[in-house]
Amino acid sequence: MRIALLLFLLAATLCLYGWARGPAKLDATAFSSITKTELKSAGPSDSPKVDFQTQIKPILQQRCQPCHFSGGVMYQRLPFDRPETIKTLGSKLFTRLKDEKERQLIRQFLAQ
Numbered sequence: 001m002r003i004a005l006l007l008f009l010l011a012a013t014l015c016l017y018g019w020a021r022g023p024a025k026l027d028a029t030a031f032s033s034i035t036k037t038e039l040k041s042a043g044p045s046d047s048p049k050v051d052f053q054t055q056i057k058p059i060l061q062q063r064c065q066p067c068h069f070s071g072g073v074m075y076q077r078l079p080f081d082r083p084e085t086i087k088t089l090g091s092k093l094f095t096r097l098k099d100e101k102e103r104q105l106i107r108q109f110l111a112q
Contacts, residue, residue: 050109052083059102060086086110 050056060068060080067073068080079085086093090110094103 049112050105052086052109055105056083056086056109057081059097059105063097063102083109 057080064080065072068075068078070079070081078089086106087110091107093106097103097106
């Protein structure tokens, strides 16, 4: 019981000390960087276009090269060197792609 009372008094003291000092002042540079970050992540219409040849295809070549590119067993059914295939598959492509950054880039491409 004494420990609970002591902790309560400590918490109350810290709260009162914080209130007595007044509201925290924001640094203008920190605020502007937060605003820029928020604007960058506002949505797919605000983000720059994702290029299939330079951004998406290299990911797929690295992860899916043996089967889904020219000469591969699955190339005729699902050629990953064509953007139409990726748009048709959509998020089903994520069964093999586990990296969240790569998934996000592909989501942006699909949203275009």
